[in-house]
Amino acid sequence: MKKLPIDSARYQRPVASPLVEATLGLVREKIRDAWQASGQGWNEFAMRGNDALVTGEMMADIEARILASGHRFDWSASISAQERPDIYKPADGAAGDSENFMFAHPEAQTADADERGWALRGVGDNVVRHAKDVTGVARYIRSNERVLSYLTEGVPAGTIAVIDDSGGTLTAPIIDQFAGVICAGGTVRSHLGILTREYNIPCLMNARITGIRDGDTVMIEATAPAKTAEDYQNNVERTGRVWLKGDI
Amino acid sequence: MDVRDTVPAWTALKRHSKAEDIAGIVGLPVETVGRELAQAVATARAIMHNDRYALTPLADVALRSRYSLHYGNLRENAAFVQSYEAFERVNVALKQVITDWQTMTVGGKKVANDHSDADYDAGIIDRLGAIHEQVEPIIKRLAAQLPRLAIFGKKLLAALEAAEDGDHEWVSDIRRESYHTAWFELHEDLLRIMGRERQE
Numbered sequence: 001m002k003k004l005p006i007d008s009a010r011y012q013r014p015v016a017s018p019l020v021e022a023t024l025g026l027v028r029e030k031i032r033d034a035w036q037a038s039g040q041g042w043n044e045f046a047m048r049g050n051d052a053l054v055t056g057e058m059m060a061d062i063e064a065r066i067l068a069s070g071h072r073f074d075w076s077a078s079i080s081a082q083e084r085p086d087i088y089k090p091a092d093g094a095a096g097d098s099e100n101f102m103f104a105h106p107e108a109q110t111a112d113a114d115e116r117g118w119a120l121r122g123v124g125d126n127v128v129r130h131a132k133d134v135t136g137v138a139r140y141i142r143s144n145e146r147v148l149s150y151l152t153e154g155v156p157a158g159t160i161a162v163i164d165d166s167g168g169t170l171t172a173p174i175i176d177q178f179a180g181v182i183c184a185g186g187t188v189r190s191h192l193g194i195l196t197r198e199y200n201i202p203c204l205m206n207a208r209i210t211g212i213r214d215g216d217t218v219m220i221e222a223t224a225p226a227k228t229a230e231d232y233q234n235n236v237e238r239t240g241r242v243w244l245k246g247d248i
Numbered sequence: 249m250d251v252r253d254t255v256p257a258w259t260a261l262k263r264h265s266k267a268e269d270i271a272g273i274v275g276l277p278v279e280t281v282g283r284e285l286a287q288a289v290a291t292a293r294a295i296m297h298n299d300r301y302a303l304t305p306l307a308d309v310a311l312r313s314r315y316s317l318h319y320g321n322l323r324e325n326a327a328f329v330q331s332y333e334a335f336e337r338v339n340v341a342l343k344q345v346i347t348d349w350q351t352m353t354v355g356g357k358k359v360a361n362d363h364s365d366a367d368y369d370a371g372i373i374d375r376l377g378a379i380h381e382q383v384e385p386i387i388k389r390l391a392a393q394l395p396r397l398a399i400f401g402k403k404l405l406a407a408l409e410a411a412e413d414g415d416h417e418w419v420s421d422i423r424r425e426s427y428h429t430a431w432f433e434l435h436e437d438l439l440r441i442m443g444r445e446r447q448e
Contacts, residue, residue: 001316001317001320001321001323001324003317014252014291014293014310016291018292018293018307018310021306021307021310022306022307022313024310025311025313025314026309026313028313028317029313029314029316032317032320033316036320066309069305069306069308069309070305071306071309128351128359128360129359129360130360144304144305148295148304151295151297151302152297172263172264173263173264173300173302176422189343189347190343191432194343194346194347194350194420197347197351197360198420198422199422200360226351226358226359228358229347
């Protein structure tokens with residue numbers, strides 16, 4: 001792997017802003033790859049001109065990787081946040097998750113509220129069968145701000161975490177404080193499945209749910225049979241349900 | 249990697265760990281590691297809670313962007329890549345063994361393993377031993393290219409032996425360096441070295 005001249009300049013402190021450091025780091029990574037692929041010497045490669053060296057596509061990919069980490073940009077003109085609300089911090093300055101965000105899986109099974117006032121809002125793969133279903137308050141864990149605030153201030157009692165990904169990366173340090181977990185990805189053998197079983201926390205993986213907003217009272221059918229390896233191999237649909245508490 | 253990257257790299261791998269834990273792994277004085285971590289907190293690259301540290305998302309992005317600088321040669325090293333791919337195959341089996349450790353079939357239904365059936369547990373620990381026999385030579389081959397990886401072989405063996413000696417928490421307990429904890433860290437380390445993303 002080739003080293004850029006600047007890669008050897010190690011006796012400087014990192015730049016002041018983590019955002020600048022991350023952006024520069026990604027630019028250098030891409031330039032190293034492009035240089036490596038070019039087969040050219042440094043002078044020949046570097047003198048091709050700025051427009052050939054750093055492309056719009058490259059910068060779009062860098063932005064995507066920064067956003068994928070959970071970072072959201074500060075905005076200085078409100079038009080920016082209006083045009084691309086997905087990449088900026090919320091305009092009201094509140095940390096994290098929009099109150100109106102919800103998963104809306106196209107294949108989510110739904111039903112109107114039953115006589116107890118519980119409305120079916122989807123299903124997921126149960127990681128292990130529990131003795132009782134679990135009820136709690138749905139809280140989307142989608143921003144690092146929320147994880148950091150839970151980490152420092154504690155998770156509110158009775159929180160059922162609603163999570164996008166199954167690596168457990170974001171939530172691992174606080175997972176033991178959840179009353180339940182609903183994860184939109186993965187399988188019962190995913191890392192998050194292993195973690196929740198270890199902590200004896202009801203968890204549905206590969207959840208296909210819709211219409212649940214932050215702060216809603218929900219119930220997980222933790223008593224449903226667990227999905228097994230054989231079920232996945234044989235395409236057997238074995239799920240636990242998720243209900244939303246509605247008006248009776 | 250120098251201290252500027254080894255400390256954040258292990259802060260990322262050993263999530264929510266203390267300065268002395270990180271110092272123990274990287275073989276640096278705890279004062280040096282503490283200084284690096286304090287600097288990281290002061291510049292919004294890490295957060296600290298109860299003396300435990302975690303990298304902030306952007307610091308992790310920056311750290312990962314430098315892995316191709318440190319390990320680009322390994323990504324092109326056929327012996328290393330082959331061994332990494334062999335590890336990924338054993339990883340599938342390991343996840344099944346851990347899942348079977350945590351659950352068991354009673355009356356045709358999967359329930360949480362309450363560890364009251366010593367024979368069942370012994371069977372799983374035997375399977376874990378078989379997994380270890382598969383992964384040990386893989387780690388040796390990986391460490392032949394990157395010697396620091398050898399520490400994972402030692403951690404895994406220590407956890408396996410403790411589990412075999414009857415302390416079953418060493419299989420998958422999250423709060424200690426159990427077999428699963430060490431395995432997860434090794435997997436995460438390899439994914440970063442290879443510049444790949446976790447599949448699930």
